[in-house]
Each structure stands twice: as structure tokens, then as C-alpha cells.
Amino acid sequence: MTIINIAKQNVKGNIKNYIIYLMSIIISVTIFFIFKSLEYNESVNLALEGSAKLSVGFNAASMVLLFFSGLFIWYSNDFFLKKRKKEIGLYAILGIENKKIGKILFLETFFIGIIALVVGIILGSVLSRISTLLLIKIINLNVELGQVITIKAIMKTVISFVAIFIIVSFISGSTIYKFELIDLFKAENKREIEPKASYFKSILSLVLIISGYLVYLGAMKSPSLQISIVLTLMLVVSGTFLFFSSFLIYLTKIKRKNEKKHYKGLNMIITSKLLYRIKGNAKSLALISVLSATTITAMGITISYHNKFIGDFDEVYPYSYVVSTKDKSLNEGILNTLSEENNIEVIGNTNGEITDLEVSINGGKNFVKMIPQSYFYSINKLRKNKYTMEKLNSGECAYFYEYGEGSKREYKFSTVDIKDSDIKLSIKEYYKENLLNEHMSIETMVVNDDDYNKIKSAGEIYNLNLYQIKSNNDLKVTDDKIENMVDKSLLKDKNSNKMLSYSSYYKNLKEQSASIGGMLFIGVFIGIVFLAATGSIIFFKQISEATEEVNRYKTLRKIGVDDKDIKISIYKEMLNVFLAPLFIGVFHSTIAISLISNAFNQNIILILIKVLTPYILIYLGYYMLTAKNYYNIVNN
Known part of the structure; x- marks a missing residue:
């Protein structure tokens, strides 16, 4: 069997594990292709002549999307490689050279990328027409639709994502050279030491976050608005990472002192597991929190702008x-x-x-x-x-x-x-x-x-x-x-x-409809990508850990714990993992949106309902999917 055939068989055999990863990349490719199609749409650009150049906005949004997609693909692929260390070690024992193993990993990653690219472009081609009609309606354009799909958009999408897949594939292929053979087989047996709770870092995390809020709330009065916003981001983001790496540990350990609740059911096991693996989860949870805050804030501010300048246009003009x-x-x-x-x-x-x-x-x-x-x-x-x-x-x-x-x-x-x-x-x-x-x-x-x-x-x-x-x-x-x-x-x-x-x-209606309506359109699609990535990152992380927890749950069954209790404990544990970053992300975004909505006389409660309702529903869908898959892995 050739290396190419081995890589193909591996992709087919792992397709269930890759499905969420594939879906997320397909969404990224699809939306990138839609943005590029709109950027090169001559009918739309001619109709916008003299009022706004949305093509610049679509180009900027597609670059942001491409950069984020590259990080997400690399980050997600890293989880799959860690999950397959034992399999990689088996190749080495069978006498396959490291160079050939590297080629297998390279080809697997590249094949997955090409599948996502082809499906994404096909889906993007189907949705481009609908998206263009939606944009025309949002920005109130009177224009003939014309040709929507262009060769230029297809070429840009192919070149951009093939470049990403090649880079990530090389990283995958070089993984084999980073580990000793014994490390590959003992990967699942390695456990992190239970982290210590730092009272100082826990308090510092709250101080940093609150300081960031105060700087932001005073930003409008500051002579240098941009510096205030940059300082806010630095304080809040660093505070968020400290919150998950220190304050969350401290809070969980305090919670453990409540013996009545701690020894009830499997709570002791749930709490211990959360603490035991907290270091591995801290960075991911903080990243999810920041991504959630970014997505919700962008959507909330965009809706505030739209309501102010388009919804009340007859009052303003x-x-x-x-x-x-x-x-x-x-x-x-x-x-x-x-x-x-x-x-x-x-x-x-x-x-x-x-x-x-x-x-x-x-x-x-x-x-x-x-x-x-x-x-x-x-x-x-x-x-x-x-x-x-x-x-x-x-x-x-x-x-x-x-x-x-x-x-x-x-x-x-x-x-x-x-x-x-x-x-x-x-x-x-x-x-x-x-x-x-x-x-x-x-x-x-x-x-x-x-x-x-x-x-x-x-x-x-x-x-x-x-x-x-x-x-x-x-x-x-x-x-x-x-x-x-x-x-x-x-x-x-x-x-x-x-x-x-x-x-x-x-x-004025034409100009503001184009700029603000275009911003709303871009914001919604970018939000979809961020949300898909947010849910996927948690999913990958937890499913990666599930494969390492199979033996622990076998032991629990041997000592008499029934499946019902195990299922409840898993769903509780997953709920803690999902709710913590969501809560912090929503809190950050509420503060961020409040300043803009107040300046535009918008009802922040209504704006948050519009943004959070679909976001939380989709987010909880990822929670149910992750918990169900986690249970299936440890149960089988």
C-alpha cells in the first residue's frame, strides 16, 4: 500500500472525528468566497459609485477572516495530532521511517483541507446569489443582479486556503520529529499536576478586568480615544487569561470546601477532574471567552449603528x-x-x-x-x-x-x-x-x-x-x-x-445604507465564523480529553457507578466548561455595547436579546453535541 493510499484510508477511517473540524473550515471557506464574490461584483460596485466602496470593506473582512481561519485550522489540527500520538508511535514500531510518517500526516491534513475547500466553494457558489440579494436589500440598492460568481473570486479563495493548508500540513508532517517513541505511547498516561490556587493572581485578574472597564467607560471623555481602547483590550484580555488560570481554580477549591455538596453523587469526581486538568483548559477557555466577547460586541455595536442611522432615519432626516x-x-x-x-x-x-x-x-x-x-x-x-x-x-x-x-x-x-x-x-x-x-x-x-x-x-x-x-x-x-x-x-x-x-x-440614505448596512452584513457573517470556531475549539478540546478518560470511567463502572450517574456527571462537567467562558464573554460584551448604545439612545436590553438569543442557542447546541460525543466515547 502506498503512502497516498494510507493517508486516504486514514481520512476515511477518521471522518467522524473530522466532521466538526470539516464543517468549521467549510463555513470559513464559504463566507470568504462570498466576500470575494461581492468584492468583485461589478453591478454592486457600479451602483455604489460615489456613495461607498463596500469592496474595500469586503476585502478587509476577508483578510481578517483568512488570518483567523489560519489560526483556527492550525489550532484544531494540533488537537487531532495529539489525539493520534499512539497511532503515530505504532507506525514507527512497524518500521515506517519518520520521513514517510511525516508524509502521511502531511497528506492527511492536505486531503482534509482540499475536501473542505471544494465543498466550501460549491456551497459558496450556491449561496453567493442569495447573499448578494440580501446585501442589495439591506443597503437599499436598485441594481440588476448580473453575474455573481467570478473566476477571480474562485482563484483568490483557492490560492489563499491552499497556502494555509500547505503550511499547516508541513507543521503536521514535522510533528513526528518532536517526540521520542516512548513519549508517543505514554501520551495518554501523562497527567498534569493539580495547580495551586494563587490568591494574589486571582485578585489581580479582577483588578485588571475592572480597570479595563473603567478605562473603557471613560474613553469618550479621554483626549486619546484610540489609546484608551488599546489599553482596555490589554487590561481585559490579560485579566481574562488570569481569571481562568487562577481565579477559576481558587473559586473551585473554595467550592470544594462545602462538604455537603462536594460529597453528593459524583460531584467530588467532577470537581477533582476540573482542577486536575485546569491548566490544559485555562488558555482555551480564556480564548473562547475573548472570541465570544468579540463576536457579541461586534454584532451589538453593528445593530446599534443600524437602529440609530437606518431605523430612525426619517426622524434624523x-x-x-x-x-x-x-x-x-x-x-x-x-x-x-x-x-x-x-x-x-x-x-x-x-x-x-x-x-x-x-x-x-x-x-x-x-x-x-x-x-x-x-x-x-x-x-x-x-x-x-x-x-x-x-x-x-x-x-x-x-x-x-x-x-x-x-x-x-x-x-x-x-x-x-x-x-x-x-x-x-x-x-x-x-x-x-x-x-x-x-x-x-x-x-x-x-x-x-x-x-x-x-x-x-x-x-x-x-x-x-x-x-x-x-x-x-x-x-x-x-x-x-x-x-x-x-x-x-x-x-x-x-x-x-x-x-x-x-x-x-x-x-444620505444611500450612503448610510451602504456603509452601515454593509457593516451589518459583514458583521453577521464574521460572527457566524467566530461562533462556529468558538464551539469547535471547545468541542475538540473536550473530545481530545474524552479519549484519555476512557479507563477512568471503566474503573468507575467496576466499583458500581451506573451509566445514568456517569452521564449526569459528564453533562454537568461539560456545562461548567461551556458556561464559564460564555458568562465572562457576555459580561465583557455588555460593558462594551453599553457605551455605544447609550450614545445612540438605544435600548441595550433589546440589543442584547437580539444578539444573545441566536448566539446562546447555537452555543448550547455545541454543548449538547460535545457532551453527547464525550459520553459516547467513554461509554464505548
């Missing part, structure tokens, strides 16, 4: 167009352009005067748009009288602040000092939102008409035009015409700022 320039003739030109289009119905339009000026509130310098109350009523009518505002007396004003909900800023009853003027205004009403479209005016003041006429000369006077269209869809041609008109008008004013002078509902 209430007007089809907002134009603020010194060109009085622009309003007539825009109305003419809108009337030329047969599919456009203008249901509302206001035109009035406003002033941009500098004011001082509570000693702080602010730049605001000031609007006379008579014009405010016209604006409010477009909003279907959303705001209830009593007539302002002289010396009173109403204040709109865009970031009010996400900020502790509160100006109600404060005094406003107008620059280069003796006039002071008191804030009678305070609204925690933007009166205009988002970013058009972070701060806006409504004042009595008489006060406005006295104050307006202290600032720059502009014409503010608002337009409300019945349907804001399919406006590309009209939108381009209006933007060109505004651009020409702004060229006449050297001090103009386009962000503060022009806002288009259609353009």
Missing part, C-alpha cells in the same frame, strides 16, 4: 432637501428642477431667513443658527406640528441641540449672551434633537421676531429652504442636478461649508 445659502434665486431654480420630473410630487416647501452667529452659554462659546419664530411655525408645519411651542416673549428663546439625548448637556433656563451685542436671552424651552436634518445645525435657536431683527446683524444672514417630497426613492438624476446647482451657488461664497449648507435625504 425629516426633510427631503435642506439648503442654506446666500443665493436668493436658488429656491426658484430647485423648485423648477423638481417640477420638471414627472415622478416627483413636492408636498411642502418653506423659504425664510436665518442667521449664523456666535453666542456664549454658561461661559462656553457656541455657534448656532438663529431662526425667527414666525419662520419656525412654517418649518413646524412641514413636520405636521410636531413641536408645541408657546409664543416667545422678548428676551426668550427655544433651543435645539442635536446630541442632547446622548449627552449630559442641558441648557434649559440658561442665559444666552450674543456676541458683539448687549442682548441676553433666557432659554425657555430645550429640545434634545436637531430641528433640521442631521449635521445641518448642531445647535439651533428660535427667537421672538423682534429680537431676531435686532440680533441678525451680529452674524451671517442666509436663506434657508426646506423641501418635502412625497417619495424619496429613485431620485438619483434629480438629486445630482440639485447638488450641482448648490455647488455652483456655494462657489460664490468663500466662507461656505457644504455640510452646513446642504443636506439630501436620498444621498
